[in-house]
Amino acid sequence: MKLPDRGRPWPELAAELQAAKARDYSWRQGRMAVYFYYLDAALEQVQKDAYLAYFTENNLGQGRAFPSLAKLEGEVVAMALSLMAAPQGAGGTFTSGGSESIFLAMLAAREKAGRDRPNIVIPATAHLTFDRAAWYLGLEVRRVPVTADFEADVPAMAAAMDADTIALVGSAPNYPYGAIDPIAALGALATQRGVWLHVDACVGGFLSPFLTRLGHNLPAWDFSVPGVTSISADIHKHGMAAKGASLLLVREEALRRFHRFESAAWDRGPYVAFTAQGTRPGGAVASAWAVMNYLGMEGYTEAARRIMDAKARMAAGVEAIPGLEVLRPSPHAIFIYRPTDPALEMGRIAAAMDRRGWLQGQMAGGRGMHHHLNPLHAQVADAYLADLRQAVAEARAGGDSQAVGRVY
Numbered sequence: 001m002k003l004p005d006r007g008r009p010w011p012e013l014a015a016e017l018q019a020a021k022a023r024d025y026s027w028r029q030g031r032m033a034v035y036f037y038y039l040d041a042a043l044e045q046v047q048k049d050a051y052l053a054y055f056t057e058n059n060l061g062q063g064r065a066f067p068s069l070a071k072l073e074g075e076v077v078a079m080a081l082s083l084m085a086a087p088q089g090a091g092g093t094f095t096s097g098g099s100e101s102i103f104l105a106m107l108a109a110r111e112k113a114g115r116d117r118p119n120i121v122i123p124a125t126a127h128l129t130f131d132r133a134a135w136y137l138g139l140e141v142r143r144v145p146v147t148a149d150f151e152a153d154v155p156a157m158a159a160a161m162d163a164d165t166i167a168l169v170g171s172a173p174n175y176p177y178g179a180i181d182p183i184a185a186l187g188a189l190a191t192q193r194g195v196w197l198h199v200d201a202c203v204g205g206f207l208s209p210f211l212t213r214l215g216h217n218l219p220a221w222d223f224s225v226p227g228v229t230s231i232s233a234d235i236h237k238h239g240m241a242a243k244g245a246s247l248l249l250v251r252e253e254a255l256r257r258f259h260r261f262e263s264a265a266w267d268r269g270p271y272v273a274f275t276a277q278g279t280r281p282g283g284a285v286a287s288a289w290a291v292m293n294y295l296g297m298e299g300y301t302e303a304a305r306r307i308m309d310a311k312a313r314m315a316a317g318v319e320a321i322p323g324l325e326v327l328r329p330s331p332h333a334i335f336i337y338r339p340t341d342p343a344l345e346m347g348r349i350a351a352a353m354d355r356r357g358w359l360q361g362q363m364a365g366g367r368g369m370h371h372h373l374n375p376l377h378a379q380v381a382d383a384y385l386a387d388l389r390q391a392v393a394e395a396r397a398g399g400d401s402q403a404v405g406r407v408y
């Protein structure tokens with residue numbers, strides 16, 4: 001395909017864009033439990049309108065051209081710091097997503113430690129973003145097996161450390177199993193060894209505080225834990241903002257200098273960046289700011305309540321199907337089940353669900369069917385279970401098997 005010689009009318013293109021989605025799985029009908037977060041039409045309008053209000057503004061220019069964006073970003077960071085029990089003097093940076101937040105945390109830890117052959121010690125359940133960051137940043141990754149409860153094994157992590165360890169990592173929660181690592185024990189270890197502790201709360205940062213409000217008993221994971229140096233928390237996940245919004249929060253504002261780039265090695269004058277991006281979408285900041293103020297503590301708590309309602313109903317429904325079991329219920333929005341009957345192959349269940357339009361997240365090695373629930377799933381839990389009952393019956397009778405899909 002070539003760039004057309006002459007432009008085409010927008011209505012024609014708009015129709016083509018809509019038509020292009022015809023073969024995609026339908027997130028609006030809750031047909032997948034990965035890749036999207038959705039509360040309701042009113043919030044969707046807030047996300048879009050706020051984004052459009054700053055559609056053209058470039059957040060690279062917040063220092064000079066667009067001081068309003070500096071103010072909005074500062075308020076987003078401040079709201080998140082207070083939500084996550086940060087002490088006076090803490091700081092933060094608005095990034096494009098969890099990956100960038102984690103990259104910057106690992107960069108800062110590396111720069112602060114200044115080792116020749118740096119390594120990071122992480123639980124085996126940590127997100128693969130840490131391996132990507134390590135690849136970019138020249139770090140060795142030491143993945144340490146977790147406990148039977150899928151939580152970080154802190155003594156084993158201590159044993160994996162050496163003088164070149166620049167950071168420890170804990171997840172709150174981890175993505176594969178939804179378990180929260182023992183952050184307090186990791187904080188004590190990090191303090192004792194004098195290393196950076198990063199808590200990956202990309203999934204949990206904007207959900208855990210509201211689960212706690214609902215009465216769920218979660219282990220401490222935020223800045224209230226001594227030894228936690230930084231936290232990544234994604235506003236474009238359970239923070240419900242438009243995509244392209246995450247935060248890297250640090251216990252002390254001064255730590256931000258370790259991921260600050262500055263150079264004047266060209267003729268255009270000095271250039272400063274705290275992120276991997278140069279040009280940054282102002283819309284992402286405006287959307288995050290608007291969504292946080294629109295929902296407030298009450299709105300987020302209601303979203304959390306709907307997720308846990310969906311999870312409870314799905315768990316009860318799955319447990320009632322002979323041959324399936326729910327994997328150690330995670331305290332979070334992650335929900336996993338697996339076959340207990342050797343005659344039931346997970347790939348066949350996935351194929352039968354796929355035929356009904358559900359995109360399934362199979363775990364490697366038949367470990368389970370993975371769902372990361374959001375509020376929309378409360379509306380489709382019954383439809384999901386009805387299809388699952390049929391899919392299991394079909395899978396017992398044979399049929400094709402779906403391979404484990406990539407997360408991409």
Ligand SMILES: Cc1ncc(COP(=O)(O)O)c(C=O)c1O
Nearest residue numbers: 097098099127129175200202203
């Ligand atoms: C626990 C965790 N950390 C980090 C990430 C990476 O975030 P992003 O996809 O926004 O770059 C994810 C994404 O799902 C995640 O679940």
